[in-house]
Amino acid sequence: xxxxRRFLAGFHARPVAAWEWLVMRCLFAGVVWLSMPxxxxxxxxxxxxxxxxxHWVDLTFLAGPGVYPALQAVVAIALVLYxxxxxxxxxxxxxxxxxxxxxxxxxxxGWIHHGVQMVSLVLLAQTAVVLTLAGYRLxxxxxxxxxxxxxxxSYLLFYSQMAVxxxxxxxxxxxxxxxxxxxxxKSHYVGLHVVKAERDRYHxxxxxxxxxxxxxxxxxxxxxxxxxxxxxxxxxxxFFAFLALRGxxxxxxxxxxxxxxxxxIAALMTIHFHFNEMLLAIFLINVPYWTARxxxxxxxxxxxxxxxxxxxx
Amino acid sequence: xxRRLLGKVAPLGIFVALTALCLALKENFPFTHYPMYxxxxxxxxxxxxxxxxxxxxxxxxxxxxxxGRIKKVYNNGxxxxxxxxxxxxGSAPRKRxxxxxxxxxxxxxxxxxxxxxxPDGALPALRAASPLRLYQVDITIDRGRVVESExxxxxxxxxx
Numbered sequence: 331x332x333x334x335r336r337f338l339a340g341f342h343a344r345p346v347a348a349w350e351w352l353v354m355r356c357l358f359a360g361v362v363w364l365s366m367p368x369x370x371x372x373x374x375x376x377x378x379x380x381x382x383x384x385h386w387v388d389l390t391f392l393a394g395p396g397v398y399p400a401l402q403a404v405v406a407i408a409l410v411l412y413x414x415x416x417x418x419x420x421x422x423x424x425x426x427x428x429x430x431x432x433x434x435x436x437x438x439x440g441w442i443h444h445g446v447q448m449v450s451l452v453l454l455a456q457t458a459v460v461l462t463l464a465g466y467r468l469x470x471x472x473x474x475x476x477x478x479x480x481x482x483x484s485y486l487l488f489y490s491q492m493a494v495x496x497x498x499x500x501x502x503x504x505x506x507x508x509x510x511x512x513x514x515x516k517s518h519y520v521g522l523h524v525v526k527a528e529r530d531r532y533h534x535x536x537x538x539x540x541x542x543x544x545x546x547x548x549x550x551x552x553x554x555x556x557x558x559x560x561x562x563x564x565x566x567x568x569f570f571a572f573l574a575l576r577g578x579x580x581x582x583x584x585x586x587x588x589x590x591x592x593x594x595i596a597a598l599m600t601i602h603f604h605f606n607e608m609l610l611a612i613f614l615i616n617v618p619y620w621t622a623r624x625x626x627x628x629x630x631x632x633x634x635x636x637x638x639x640x641x642x643x
Numbered sequence: 644x645x646r647r648l649l650g651k652v653a654p655l656g657i658f659v660a661l662t663a664l665c666l667a668l669k670e671n672f673p674f675t676h677y678p679m680y681x682x683x684x685x686x687x688x689x690x691x692x693x694x695x696x697x698x699x700x701x702x703x704x705x706x707x708x709x710x711g712r713i714k715k716v717y718n719n720g721x722x723x724x725x726x727x728x729x730x731x732x733g734s735a736p737r738k739r740x741x742x743x744x745x746x747x748x749x750x751x752x753x754x755x756x757x758x759x760x761x762p763d764g765a766l767p768a769l770r771a772a773s774p775l776r777l778y779q780v781d782i783t784i785d786r787g788r789v790v791e792s793e794x795x796x797x798x799x800x801x802x803x
Contacts, residue, residue, distance in 0.1 A: 444677060537701075
């Protein structure tokens with residue numbers, strides 16, 4: 331019982347170096363910018379299949395003359411401020427609303443694209459943290475007392491990680507729910523979808539190899555238990571992704587595992603989740619930290635050293 | 644209480660709440676429950692776009708729109724037809740049991756959507772290929788092997 335209690339108590343924000351959070355902010359600002367439509371992309375002037383806030387808000391104003399370029403300029407300035415760590419209680423809600431509006435309009439065209447939800451959810455998580463901290467200070471007239479050794483950046487990172495891993499856990503429940511619990515039993519049918527993905531790839535660009543045998547699909551269908559084992563490992567990885575919240579080493583392991591998982595899916599089915607992979611690399615793997623740690627320039631940061639006294643935000 | 648909220652009680656509780664929220668809200672941006680490939684089936688289909696001669700067009704190269712996205716639009720149309728049949732008869736046919744006639748309208752709407760969503764620069768090439776045709780290929784597993792049907796012409800659309 332005590333071990334379980336200790337295990338459960340291990341899910342919390344941890345100390346983060348200022349430079350480390352600066353690197354993450356800069357990289358995440360880049361991801362947000364890349365995940366916005368380009369100036370040359372068509373901004374839809376209708377929302378025939380409303381999704382999310384489009385049920386209540388007409389987002390087609392974004393397609394008006396000069397509106398999207400203006401929004402892009404605002405987002406660019408906001409991202410510079412975000413990367414610099416300035417005015418976060420104002421900048422993060424602005425970025426969140428902008429990203430959600432634009433991407434909701436894109437997802438209101440009769441098809442749902444699943445590549446950028448994670449970016450918006452991380453913005454939502456960070457917005458919730460900064461507004462909670464700012465709201466507390468406003469209401470109580472003092473800063474919120476944080477865990478010993480932590481700073482607001484610790485919470486921004488922790489809840490960003492939570493937004494990332496929660497989507498992997500969600501997908502596991504969807505598999506169980508939508509397949510009536512038969513996902514594993516039917517998982518070797520992935521062979522059919524491998525062929526379908528290959529045909530989609532071919533018809534997108536008519537590049538060789540043309541329609542023909544797909545060895546990976548043949549292998550999967552010929553060895554259903556092997557494919558169940560392989561796909562089962564992927565699902566287990568998704569389910570246990572929440573362990574990334576237990577500390578840096580867990581986050582590193584989960585992050586590397588999930589990127590490997592995405593690479594396998596990309597190789598097998600030509601389905602890419604570039605932004606998910608970027609967020610895993612930034613918030614879970616955190617190469618700059620481990621590089622600095624390996625070179626011995628980061629003594630103590632990471633939760634292994636005794637935690638200093640409580641700080642406030 | 645506030646310190647506990649952010650420090651002790653909250654983390655796992657918020658994680659569970661966020662996960663439950665995504666499951667409950669399903670597809671409402673930015674929330675998603677990632678439904679793709681959550682139920683593998685032994686039958687499916689894919690679509691491709693052909694020109695007036697029935698030859699495939701490299702549609703993504705031309706328009707930037709993936710065939711998977713085109714299929715989603717077409718699939719939504721088929722679902723709408725199923726819902727309409729259910730409303731009229733009390734039971735909805737499976738997608739694979741829809742007649743060619745029932746598929747034609749969603750197919751035509753998909754092609755119209757494709758032309759509307761394509762960048763202006765792609766329109767001359769689309770006009771040259773007009774009328775565009777939407778083809779569907781059914782794909783199933785039979786005795787451990789993938790079997791594909793002959794392409795079925797669903798609908799055509801003259802590009803204005």
